Amino acid sequence: xxxxxxxxxxxxxxxxxxxxxxxxxxxxxxxxxxxxxxxxxxxxxxxxxxxxxxxxxxxxxxxxxxxxxxxxxxxxxxxxxxxxxxxxxxxxxxxxxxxxxxxxxxxxxxxxx
Amino acid sequence: xxxxxxxxxxxxxxxxxxxxxxxxxxxxxxxxxxxxxxxxxxxxxxxxxxxxxxxxxxxxxxxxxxxxxxxxxxxxxxxxxxxxxxxxxxxxxxxxxxxxxxxxxxxxxxxxxxx
Numbered sequence: 001x002x003x004x005x006x007x008x009x010x011x012x013x014x015x016x017x018x019x020x021x022x023x024x025x026x027x028x029x030x031x032x033x034x035x036x037x038x039x040x041x042x043x044x045x046x047x048x049x050x051x052x053x054x055x056x057x058x059x060x061x062x063x064x065x066x067x068x069x070x071x072x073x074x075x076x077x078x079x080x081x082x083x084x085x086x087x088x089x090x091x092x093x094x095x096x097x098x099x100x101x102x103x104x105x106x107x108x109x110x111x112x113x
Numbered sequence: 114x115x116x117x118x119x120x121x122x123x124x125x126x127x128x129x130x131x132x133x134x135x136x137x138x139x140x141x142x143x144x145x146x147x148x149x150x151x152x153x154x155x156x157x158x159x160x161x162x163x164x165x166x167x168x169x170x171x172x173x174x175x176x177x178x179x180x181x182x183x184x185x186x187x188x189x190x191x192x193x194x195x196x197x198x199x200x201x202x203x204x205x206x207x208x209x210x211x212x213x214x215x216x217x218x219x220x221x222x223x224x225x226x227x228x
Contacts, residue, residue, distance in 0.1 A: 004156070033214060043203065043218035056215050090156055098209050099145070099164050102216070104156035 025093030
């Protein structure tokens with residue numbers, strides 16, 4: 001069974017630009033969650049999508065948004081990039097219940113210059 | 114809101130020695146608890162989880178953890194570590210009462226196994 005895939009793996013952007021990251025969940029998984037990992041703030045929850053609907057949202061500004069498609073693939077978008085957005089962005093997929101395991105992808109390393 | 118404290122940012126240990134990585138969480142009526150491992154340049158892998166039932170939870174790679182409700186702790190242990198256990202370990206909680214799947218993570222503990 002293929003794992004969670006994230007593209008691209010590495011990305012360099014300039015301040016003020018926008019970026020879109022993609023996540024393909026494990027086949028059959030309907031929930032996709034996004035996390036940001038930085039040395040200073042650690043791992044923080046961004047949002048979760050389930051069946052194309054945002055089900056939970058973390059405490060991030062509106063510049064961070066996401067969506068989920070009918071095939072459960074998800075994208076997250078960051079507009080007007082800031083230096084502090086440099087981070088590893090991790091995507092996790094699961095069946096969607098509160099008790100099942102979340103499987104993490106390898107992440108997308110975003111560097112904002 | 115939930116919070117998780119991992120008291121040790123780094124834990125050096127010799128190969129074949131036992132290790133304990135500490136985790137405390139803010140109290141709540143009920144919680145789900147998790148330990149994840151992250152190897153360099155990789156995502157997170159679940160080691161074990163506590164949902165309910167027995168307070169001693171066994172996970173992969175010989176790890177185990179004990180849920181202590183009175184001390185709001187969920188410490189991770191391994192009786193004998195290997196070089197390959199060198200990685201960063203994260204404790205996490207979620208709130209079953211709200212049905213949120215959002216995980217709140219601790220700041221991580223870097224386990225350094227030395228020969």
